[in-house]
Amino acid sequence: xxxxxxxxxxxxxxxxxxxxxxxxxxxxxxxxxxxxxxxxxxxxxxxxxxxxxxxxxxxxxxxxxxxxxxxxxxxxxxxxxxxxxxxxxxxxxxxxxxxxxxxxxxxxxxxxxxxxxxxxxxxxxxxxxxxxxxxxxxxxxxxxxxxxxxxxxxxxxxxxxxxxxxxxxxxxxxxxxxxxxxxxxxxxxxxxxxxxxxxxxxxxxxxxxxxxxxxxxxxxxxxxxxxxxxxxxxxxxxxxxxxxxxxxxxxxxxxxxxxx
Numbered sequence: 001x002x003x004x005x006x007x008x009x010x011x012x013x014x015x016x017x018x019x020x021x022x023x024x025x026x027x028x029x030x031x032x033x034x035x036x037x038x039x040x041x042x043x044x045x046x047x048x049x050x051x052x053x054x055x056x057x058x059x060x061x062x063x064x065x066x067x068x069x070x071x072x073x074x075x076x077x078x079x080x081x082x083x084x085x086x087x088x089x090x091x092x093x094x095x096x097x098x099x100x101x102x103x104x105x106x107x108x109x110x111x112x113x114x115x116x117x118x119x120x121x122x123x124x125x126x127x128x129x130x131x132x133x134x135x136x137x138x139x140x141x142x143x144x145x146x147x148x149x150x151x152x153x154x155x156x157x158x159x160x161x162x163x164x165x166x167x168x169x170x171x172x173x174x175x176x177x178x179x180x181x182x183x184x185x186x187x188x189x190x191x192x193x194x195x196x197x198x199x200x201x202x203x204x205x206x207x208x209x210x211x212x213x214x215x216x217x218x219x220x221x222x223x224x225x226x227x228x229x230x231x232x233x234x235x236x237x238x239x240x241x242x243x244x245x246x247x248x249x250x251x252x253x254x255x256x257x258x259x260x
Contacts, residue, residue, distance in 0.1 A: 003058045003082065004249040005074055007031060007065035008111060009134040012074075014044060015246045016053065021254075023243060025051045033069035037076035045081075058082045062253045064089035064110040064245065089114060089249060093256040099146040112139050113147060114248030115224060120145040121251055122241070123220045128211055129244070130204065130237070132225030134158060138207060140215070151207060156227055160196055177230055197230075204236050 001024065006013040008031060015026040027047050029040075048054065061078040063086050065071050071088065078086035087094040089110050096113055098120070115129045120141050127141040135158070138151040154162070156175055164172050173189050175196065183198050185191030212219050223237040224244035232240050241247070 001053070001057050002060045002062065002250060002253055003078075003084075004246050004253070005061065005063040005065075005086075006111065006114075006245045006249065007063065007067050007070045007074060009066060012070065013246065014047075015243070015249075016048075016051075016058070017246075017250050021247075021250055023246065025053070026243075026246070031067055031070060033067060033073075035070075035073060037073045037080055040073065040077045041081040044077075055082055058084065060084060060253060061086040062089060062094060062249050063087070064114050064249050064252075066109045066111055087253060087256060089252055094252045097252070097255060101142075101146045102149045108147065109137075111245050112137060112150065114245045114252070115139060115222075116141045116145075116147045116248075117251055118241070118244045118248035119222050122247075123222065123239070126215055126217050126219045128208065128219055128221045130221065130223045130225075130228070131244075132156065132223065132227040132230075136200070136203075136225075138211060140211060143217075151211075153203065153207075156196060156200060160192075163192070163196075175227065175230065177233065201231060201234055201236070204231065208236065 002017040004015045004017060010031055011028045012031050013026060013028045016024045018024050029043060061082060061084045063074050075086050078084045090096055098117060100108055102108060115131055116139055119127045119129045125143050129139045131137045134155045136153045136155050140148040140150055142148050164170050170192060171189060173192050178193055178197055183194050185194045208221060221237045223240045224242060228240050
């Protein structure tokens, strides 16, 4: 089985995939570059056991990360506890295999390229992938699979944290879809929720309209990331794919094993 590791700015997601590409189990832990391979191993071994798996079931490891300091300990984890030399997304045999048609290709985050790879494999034509993570990113992939660029905006939780930190009297609220359809809040908390939630709906609608106008062809919009389902009811996206980044890692691993 393949252990795919997606190390993001907020969480590290571990997914165990069967030979047919189906995700057998997934777990997440808060990202901490100081976390050692031994700490990961203790945590992960218990979770594997709870799902009925053993370390020996893992026959391959691939890592994608936007946190460079986290990479070494994850590689040690793969070598020391699973007996595998981890592939690293974008490097060596796990090279991207797609054209990064931007001015600074070396600065494109691994998660964004992985989303582009998985999105193009699943949906034909031009794509926009919106990832609701620490940042909210919009990534444009053209019909032949090339990454064309995108947009980076503050993530929902990041925006809320900044608001609460900067305004002494504002309370911390949970991010959720408002139950009242009106945008005019009657309490401080409802006004904050309206600003965050409906503000993001308006941002998505506005940016998508501008992106589609620039592309000038039919576009499929895919959403991913933990908070994507919050906005699904507004029919902003053609599909919601929670495991898009993991799917991209699995595709890279599969391609790297094919004979040249």
